[in-house]
Amino acid sequence: MEVSDLPFVNASLNALSGSLLLAGYVCIRRGHKTAHARLMIAAFFVSTIFLGCYLTYHYLAGHKSYEGEGLSRTIYFLILISHIILAALVVPMVLRTVYLAWKQRWEVHRWWGRLTFPVWMYVSVTGVIVYNMLY
Numbered sequence: 001m002e003v004s005d006l007p008f009v010n011a012s013l014n015a016l017s018g019s020l021l022l023a024g025y026v027c028i029r030r031g032h033k034t035a036h037a038r039l040m041i042a043a044f045f046v047s048t049i050f051l052g053c054y055l056t057y058h059y060l061a062g063h064k065s066y067e068g069e070g071l072s073r074t075i076y077f078l079i080l081i082s083h084i085i086l087a088a089l090v091v092p093m094v095l096r097t098v099y100l101a102w103k104q105r106w107e108v109h110r111w112w113g114r115l116t117f118p119v120w121m122y123v124s125v126t127g128v129i130v131y132n133m134l135y
């Protein structure tokens with residue numbers, strides 16, 4: 001495997017964790033607590049691997065610039081900036097939500113979960129969009 005293969009691996013891991021996250025949310029809305037827990041732990045696990053690959057890629061390959069011009073460039077940067085800010089924010093939010101589940105503090109877990117879920121989903125979806133616009 002080459003360093004140049006990593007963006008595709010990263011985008012795939014990101015899409016996988018987004019799908020697990022969505023499935024985990026659908027499960028809890030339908031009352032399937034065990035399936036929810038398993039899918040959320042799987043999403044967390046895949047996201048952790050993704051983060052490792054992502055940081056490795058940027059350490060080895062450096063930076064790639066967007067080549068589009070005009071409106072698409074503006075849209076690209078709006079998505080990228082919101083993606084970066086929320087990606088940094090979502091890490092402690094996910095840790096907090098999982099910690100609360102581990103401690104079985106369900107009332108607070110629900111509160112954080114309802115906040116963490118849409119932010120995590122946004123970060124995941126915009127990650128795929130940024131990848132598609134860049135490569």
Ligand code: HEM
Pocket residue numbers: 028029033036037040041093094095097098101102106109110112113114115116117
């Ligand atoms: C960051 C990952 C997670 C997110 C975003 C998340 C999100 C949520 C949300 C949004 C709800 C409330 C659903 C609703 O009623 O609207 C919820 C409930 C719940 N979650 Fe999670 N969850 C996560 C991880 C986990 C984990 C790791 C476990 C178990 C080990 C877990 C167990 C539960 C349970 C049992 C409930 C139901 C609580 C109750 O009795 O009301 N969750 N979660």
